[in-house]
Amino acid sequence: MSNRFCCTDPDIRLLAAGRVRLATSRALETAMAPLIERARTVPTGTLADVFRDVDANALLFVAAWRVNRFEAAERTVVDAIAHAIEPLHGEATPEWVDVAVPAGAWTSGRSGPGECLVLVRQPLERPSAVIQQSWIDRVLLALNGDAEPPDGLISANFFASHDEASVLNFSRWTSAQAHREALARGHYGHDGEHGSIGTSPLWQATRVHPGIRADHEVCRYMRVS
Structure with a gap:
C-alpha cells in the first residue's frame, strides 16, 4: 500500500499539516530535500507528502493516518519542518x-x-466545532447549488482542526491557472485572491458566514515528493 498522501482517501481519520515560508528560492531548495526524505521514510501506517507553493517560496508538509494517532500527529510535522530548516539560520x-x-x-x-x-x-x-461544521456545510451548499462546477475543479475535502479554531479545505484542480480564473470570475471579499470561486448568492454567503474571520489563507501547491 502506498504511503503517499491523497486528500480524497476515504479512510483517512486524522491529518496534520504545516506550512513554512522561506526567504529565498535557494533556501526553499535547501529545505525541500530533507522534507521529501522525511515524507518518503515515514513509519508504516503514515501517509505523507511535500507540496511547493506555486506562487511563493513556501512548502507544505502533510501527514495523515487511517487510525487516530493524536499523540503523534503534530510532532510528526513539527519535527519534519524543524529538521529541514535547521541549517538555514533564520531564512x-x-x-x-x-x-x-x-x-x-x-x-x-x-x-x-x-x-x-x-x-x-x-x-x-x-x-467552535459548531461554526466549523456550519461553514463547511455552507460551502458544500454552494458547491452543490451550482448548475455546473467551476471549470477545473475536481474535488474538495474538508478537515476541522482539533483545536476547533480553523478549517482546512483541500481541493484538487486541473491546474493553478484554472483556480486563478475561477477566483477572477467569482470573487467576493476584499480582493480577488481571497474571495470565492462562484458567483451565486450561496457563494457570497460563504464569505460572510457568522464566526469566520475575513483574513483567510488561499494557496496553490504542486506535489514535489
Whole structure:
C-alpha cells in the first residue's frame, strides 16, 4: 500500500499539516530535500507528502493516518519542518501547524490527476466545532447549488482542526491557472485572491458566514515528493 498522501482517501481519520515560508528560492531548495526524505521514510501506517507553493517560496508538509494517532500527529510535522530548516539560520519561518479530522467531502464527478492542490485555511473568530461544521456545510451548499462546477475543479475535502479554531479545505484542480480564473470570475471579499470561486448568492454567503474571520489563507501547491 502506498504511503503517499491523497486528500480524497476515504479512510483517512486524522491529518496534520504545516506550512513554512522561506526567504529565498535557494533556501526553499535547501529545505525541500530533507522534507521529501522525511515524507518518503515515514513509519508504516503514515501517509505523507511535500507540496511547493506555486506562487511563493513556501512548502507544505502533510501527514495523515487511517487510525487516530493524536499523540503523534503534530510532532510528526513539527519535527519534519524543524529538521529541514535547521541549517538555514533564520531564512525560514514556520507559519502554522494544524491537526485536523475529516469533516466533509465533495466531488465534481470529473476524473483526472488534479495537478494543483489548493489549500484554503479558514480561521474562526473563536474556537467552535459548531461554526466549523456550519461553514463547511455552507460551502458544500454552494458547491452543490451550482448548475455546473467551476471549470477545473475536481474535488474538495474538508478537515476541522482539533483545536476547533480553523478549517482546512483541500481541493484538487486541473491546474493553478484554472483556480486563478475561477477566483477572477467569482470573487467576493476584499480582493480577488481571497474571495470565492462562484458567483451565486450561496457563494457570497460563504464569505460572510457568522464566526469566520475575513483574513483567510488561499494557496496553490504542486506535489514535489
